Amino acid sequence: MSRSTTQRRGYHHGDLRAELVREGIALLAETGVAGFSVAKVAIRAGVSSAAPYRHFPDREALLAACAAGIIAEITGLLAEAAEEAGPDPVDRLAATAGAYTRYVLDHRAGIDLVYAHDFTGPHHLAVQEQSRRLTDTLMDLASAVLPDDTSWAEIADFVYVHLSTTHGYAVLLLKGARPPQDADGHAARAVTAARDHISGHLVRLRDRSMPS
Amino acid sequence: MSRSTTQRRGYHHGDLRAELVREGIALLAETGVAGFSVAKVAIRAGVSSAAPYRHFPDREALLAACAAGIIAEITGLLAEAAEEAGPDPVDRLAATAGAYTRYVLDHRAGIDLVYAHDFTGPHHLAVQEQSRRLTDTLMDLASAVLPDDTSWAEIADFVYVHLSTTHGYAVLLLKGARPPQDADGHAARAVTAARDHISGHLVRLRDRSMPS
DNA sequence: TACATAAGTAAGAGTACTCTAACATTGAGA
DNA sequence: TCTCAATGTTAGAGTACTCTTACTTATGTA
Numbered sequence: 001m002s003r004s005t006t007q008r009r010g011y012h013h014g015d016l017r018a019e020l021v022r023e024g025i026a027l028l029a030e031t032g033v034a035g036f037s038v039a040k041v042a043i044r045a046g047v048s049s050a051a052p053y054r055h056f057p058d059r060e061a062l063l064a065a066c067a068a069g070i071i072a073e074i075t076g077l078l079a080e081a082a083e084e085a086g087p088d089p090v091d092r093l094a095a096t097a098g099a100y101t102r103y104v105l106d107h108r109a110g111i112d113l114v115y116a117h118d119f120t121g122p123h124h125l126a127v128q129e130q131s132r133r134l135t136d137t138l139m140d141l142a143s144a145v146l147p148d149d150t151s152w153a154e155i156a157d158f159v160y161v162h163l164s165t166t167h168g169y170a171v172l173l174l175k176g177a178r179p180p181q182d183a184d185g186h187a188a189r190a191v192t193a194a195r196d197h198i199s200g201h202l203v204r205l206r207d208r209s210m211p212s
Numbered sequence: 213m214s215r216s217t218t219q220r221r222g223y224h225h226g227d228l229r230a231e232l233v234r235e236g237i238a239l240l241a242e243t244g245v246a247g248f249s250v251a252k253v254a255i256r257a258g259v260s261s262a263a264p265y266r267h268f269p270d271r272e273a274l275l276a277a278c279a280a281g282i283i284a285e286i287t288g289l290l291a292e293a294a295e296e297a298g299p300d301p302v303d304r305l306a307a308t309a310g311a312y313t314r315y316v317l318d319h320r321a322g323i324d325l326v327y328a329h330d331f332t333g334p335h336h337l338a339v340q341e342q343s344r345r346l347t348d349t350l351m352d353l354a355s356a357v358l359p360d361d362t363s364w365a366e367i368a369d370f371v372y373v374h375l376s377t378t379h380g381y382a383v384l385l386l387k388g389a390r391p392p393q394d395a396d397g398h399a400a401r402a403v404t405a406a407r408d409h410i411s412g413h414l415v416r417l418r419d420r421s422m423p424s
Numbered sequence: 425t426a427c428a429t430a431a432g433t434a435a436g437a438g439t440a441c442t443c444t445a446a447c448a449t450t451g452a453g454a
Numbered sequence: 455t456c457t458c459a460a461t462g463t464t465a466g467a468g469t470a471c472t473c474t475t476a477c478t479t480a481t482g483t484a
Binding site: 032034112116118120160164165172174175176193199200203204 | 324369412
């Protein structure tokens with residue numbers, strides 16, 4: 001890992017593939033999917049517009065690599081946030097909402113790629129793999145929150161809604177639909193929203209197991 | 213309102229502006245913002261690719277008109293769903309989550325326009341007006357759920373998270389991130405998620421007002 | 425050191441789109 | 455009925471992008 005920076009050495013780049021993904025993610029953050037083009041990414045990376053085609057068969061493949069990179073980065077941040085949140089399972093799961101919000105605020109439109117694009121095909125296995133890892137991370141955290149006899153499907157359902165809440169909150173923030181605050185304030189509110197969802201869910205489980 | 217259909221009468225269309233918005237919304241539903249073009253909308257409406265420019269100064273204006281139309285339609289559906297849900301305030305608010313989910317499932321990618329695009333500028337007052345109406349509708353429903361002495365800002369905050377949860381759930385559905393179900397099943401799960409959020413929020417309010 | 429190969433460049437064909445300009449048709453009111 | 459403003463049409467200039475082809479340069483290995 002001697003040269004992971006943006007510096008270019010000469011005719012050959014060194015690690016153009018990785019740099020294209022980095023610049024692609026940055027471009028997505030600035031312009032969203034609509035403003036994304038292979039040519040722009042190439043210019044940002046300081047190479048000709050044909051160079052990316054040595055590393056990616058087409059635009060779609062570069063886009064997919066960026067998506068996989070974004071998801072992988074988010075997964076890492078969520079795991080890290082959970083770790084820092086301490087031992088309480090609810091604290092740990094709720095903390096992921098804050099980290100997610102922070103990421104979206106930092107990377108703005110980049111996030112719409114992951115959710116406004118179809119990566120379900122067989123050409124996008126890397127994206128699917130990263131999505132699975134993200135889900136697995138949340139499943140682990142969620143299973144510590146829910147009762148021991150909760151089925152896998154019920155955990156998945158719960159995780160899905162947790163991620164929905166978190167994602168929805170962060171995405172709406174990007175619309176400026178809220179009075180501007182600092183990132184910390186938004187992240188804290190996201191954590192509270194996650195807590196509300198968790199506690200509401202647990203209350204419902206309790207009420208279901210011992211009806212009035 | 214004698215001719216609101218798609219039929220064309222002759223050289224002149226009759227109400228091309230409205231039809232462009234309709235077809236634009238339909239195109240957005242199929243392809244998302246990335247696949248949206250003035251030319252395609254014109255073809256769908258059966259007119260030349262220059263005709264839309266008689267009604268909209270540029271592509272952005274047509275896009276904004278579509279967004280305003282989408283938001284207006286959603287607002288109507290939410291109000292209707294609340295009405296049909298009966299007298300209980302929680303039922304009424306939670307019902308909006310189901311209606312929203314149903315709309316997104318029916319119109320798929322159309323929704324990403326509203327949230328993946330910037331309509332905050334002074335040229336997009338129509339979009340902002342429709343957004344305000346949607347928020348007002350939810351504010352009314354939310355204020356019936358919360359204690360009487362809740363401040364406007366707190367209601368707005370609560371509404372924001374309610375909408376986040378709902379929107380996030382619906383958007384993630386579009387990714388096929390869930391085992392496919394019928395729309396009714398998804399809508400019902402969205403309502404439950406909204407209920408969990410509402411009850412969790414109310415529990416927190418109660419705990420705050422009478423600490424242990 | 426020779427050289428095969430990986431990884432870059434330049435040039436451009438082909439496509440799609442936005443928006444404009446000049447012209448055609450129609451309907452509604454004077 | 456006449457006329458003109460509104461609303462269509464065709465043609466095309468200008469732009470941006472994707473992806474290919476042929477060529478160039480650097481690099482690692484025999």
